[in-house]
Amino acid sequence: MSRDPLVLGIETSCDETGIGIVRGREVLANVIASSMEEQARYGGVVPEIAARAHLEALTPALRRALADAGVGVDDLDAVAVTAGPGLAGALMVGVGAAKALAIAAGKPLYGVNHLVGHVAADLLHARGTAPRDLELPVVALLVSGGHTSLLLVRDLAEDVELLGETLDDAAGEAFDKTARLLGLAYPGGPRIDAAAVGGDPAAIRFPRGLTASKDRGAHRFDFSFSGLKTAVARTVERAEAAGQPLPLADVAAGFREAVVDVLVTKALDACAVTGVPRLLLGGGVVANRRLRDTALDRAVPAGVTVRIPPLELCTDNGAMIAGLGAMRIAAGARPSGLGFGVDSTMPVDLVQVP
Amino acid sequence: MILAVDSSGSTGVALVDDGGAVVAARRSGDPRGHAEAIGPLLDAVLTDRIADVAAVAYGVGPGPFTGLRVGMAAARTVAMVLGVPELPVLSHDAIALAALEGGTEPPFVVVADAKRREVYATVYRSVDVAGVPVRDEEPRVGALDAVPDLPHITAVVDPAVLGRVAALRRAAGIAPEPPDARYLRSPDVTLAAPKRVTG
Numbered sequence: 001m002s003r004d005p006l007v008l009g010i011e012t013s014c015d016e017t018g019i020g021i022v023r024g025r026e027v028l029a030n031v032i033a034s035s036m037e038e039q040a041r042y043g044g045v046v047p048e049i050a051a052r053a054h055l056e057a058l059t060p061a062l063r064r065a066l067a068d069a070g071v072g073v074d075d076l077d078a079v080a081v082t083a084g085p086g087l088a089g090a091l092m093v094g095v096g097a098a099k100a101l102a103i104a105a106g107k108p109l110y111g112v113n114h115l116v117g118h119v120a121a122d123l124l125h126a127r128g129t130a131p132r133d134l135e136l137p138v139v140a141l142l143v144s145g146g147h148t149s150l151l152l153v154r155d156l157a158e159d160v161e162l163l164g165e166t167l168d169d170a171a172g173e174a175f176d177k178t179a180r181l182l183g184l185a186y187p188g189g190p191r192i193d194a195a196a197v198g199g200d201p202a203a204i205r206f207p208r209g210l211t212a213s214k215d216r217g218a219h220r221f222d223f224s225f226s227g228l229k230t231a232v233a234r235t236v237e238r239a240e241a242a243g244q245p246l247p248l249a250d251v252a253a254g255f256r257e258a259v260v261d262v263l264v265t266k267a268l269d270a271c272a273v274t275g276v277p278r279l280l281l282g283g284g285v286v287a288n289r290r291l292r293d294t295a296l297d298r299a300v301p302a303g304v305t306v307r308i309p310p311l312e313l314c315t316d317n318g319a320m321i322a323g324l325g326a327m328r329i330a331a332g333a334r335p336s337g338l339g340f341g342v343d344s345t346m347p348v349d350l351v352q353v354p
Numbered sequence: 355m356i357l358a359v360d361s362s363g364s365t366g367v368a369l370v371d372d373g374g375a376v377v378a379a380r381r382s383g384d385p386r387g388h389a390e391a392i393g394p395l396l397d398a399v400l401t402d403r404i405a406d407v408a409a410v411a412y413g414v415g416p417g418p419f420t421g422l423r424v425g426m427a428a429a430r431t432v433a434m435v436l437g438v439p440e441l442p443v444l445s446h447d448a449i450a451l452a453a454l455e456g457g458t459e460p461p462f463v464v465v466a467d468a469k470r471r472e473v474y475a476t477v478y479r480s481v482d483v484a485g486v487p488v489r490d491e492e493p494r495v496g497a498l499d500a501v502p503d504l505p506h507i508t509a510v511v512d513p514a515v516l517g518r519v520a521a522l523r524r525a526a527g528i529a530p531e532p533p534d535a536r537y538l539r540s541p542d543v544t545l546a547a548p549k550r551v552t553g
């Protein structure tokens with residue numbers, strides 16, 4: 001291929017229907033339709049609601065992405081789709097559409113890993129802006145409502161290792177569930193941020209999961225947020241039982257501090273242990289300013305450089321999937337077969353399904 | 355020609371001509387695995403024939419939701435790529451036409467397992483101008499006891515027959531079904547209420 005490949009990416013692993021189009025690393029379109037408003041009344045992502053919304057949003061989003069990019073289906077060099085990990089029923093909508101698109105348009109299809117896509121997002125650049133290079137290897141901390149993972153990326157297209165992940169709730173999910181405990185709306189992240197204004201993050205010391213010395217062996221880079229959630233519930237119930245008003249700002253600030261502290265501490269520890277002085281943040285929870293600020297503040301004395309993709313590329317999106325597809329093509333990878341299925345627990349060392 | 359896709363049960367893809375005769379057809383015997391099957395089936399039916407596709411028919415259910423959506427998403431996407439019309443078809447209409455072609459005259463009721471000890475049921479009492487059985491009312495989901503006392507038709511959807519429903523109806527000038535999936539049930543919402551953690 002004499003020029004960078006033009007790739008359309010389809011992402012439906014959770015509650016965002018994402019269609020992106022890239023030429024190499026340049027983003028030509030990034031259309032995101034979210035079912036978040038429908039989910040809001042339930043306080044979290046309901047898989048069946050997400051899957052129904054994907055089916056309705058998919059072809060309109062495809063049309064819009066092609067129009068935004070100013071390209072036709074015939075112009076594409078390839079189609080990429082999230083094969084996993086994620087919600088199985090949601091993933092299947094995207095995979096069904098992607099296979100149909102590839103076959104009807106006569107294009108090769110790449111079924112790729114959603115988490116690795118989050119890392120690929122960092123290499124993308126907007127139309128008309130200069131490309132940025134990513135120095136490898138890099139440690140990646142991916143945090144969203146669906147996942148909390150620490151990766152060691154040696155080669156984006158083919159060498160990604162899982163250092164650790166959450167053993168229970170994802171960090172974003174912990175925000176959502178804690179928001180419900182505190183009587184706040186969905187999504188929890190921005191509501192807890194708002195509630196934390198003026199709060200003292202040290203007023204209540206909430207637990208940091210898997211940070212005890214006994215956890216430094218098997219779970220050094222793993223996360224657990226269920227104990228934290230329970231501690232918040234206990235605080236709420238104690239206040240109720242005592243007939244006292246809940247110190248909401250302090251609880252929200254203390255909770256957020258506990259989540260952010262664990263995330264950043266473990267990420268920087270991973271940088272130290274692997275000897276990699278580079279940390280990349282990805283996933284929707286990166287929208288949380290406290291997380292970004294804390295990572296940037298603590299990275300400096302640790303000698304670690306932090307990279308954060310633009311926010312619209314941090315949340316789940318199709319451009320990152322298209323970008324990862326383009327990187328696979330550049331690395332000489334063969335397309336996936338047409339018979340692959342979705343893998344709701346697809347491991348990160350599988351960058352693309354065969 | 356009309357490309358027909360149905361995944362309201364197992365996955366099936368067919369190509370029929372404008373009179374409804376089968377040009378090519380492939381079915382998966384697997385009641386699951388829709389996301390896997392749809393690629394090879396579409397590929398087998400469309401290879402060398404893609405330029406002939408003038409419309410895309412697809413089953414809108416009722417049927418198990420997860421699989422149903424795979425065929426619908428694929429069919430809508432093919433129609434979009436080729437720039438041809440969508441012809442949604444109630445999946446039970448294809449079962450009803452197959453029964454009629456097999457010699458069963460209405461009235462009858464198409465019955466399909468809906469799990470949770472319920473069935474999807476659609477009652478057919480006559481035949482329309484296109485020669486396709488016409489349903490009495492919209493399909494329902496409920497207890498088997500509540501199904502009208504008529505001969506039961508239980509069969510999987512033949513995608514070629516689904517394509518034929520679309521071809522016959524289109525030739526007779528009958529408008530296609532609404533394109534929406536016939537879930538017939540509200541989504542399961544299983545977010546637990548917060549539990550008490552202190553005594």
Ligand SMILES: [Zn+2]
Pocket residue numbers: 114118144146147283284315316
């Ligand atoms: Zn994600």
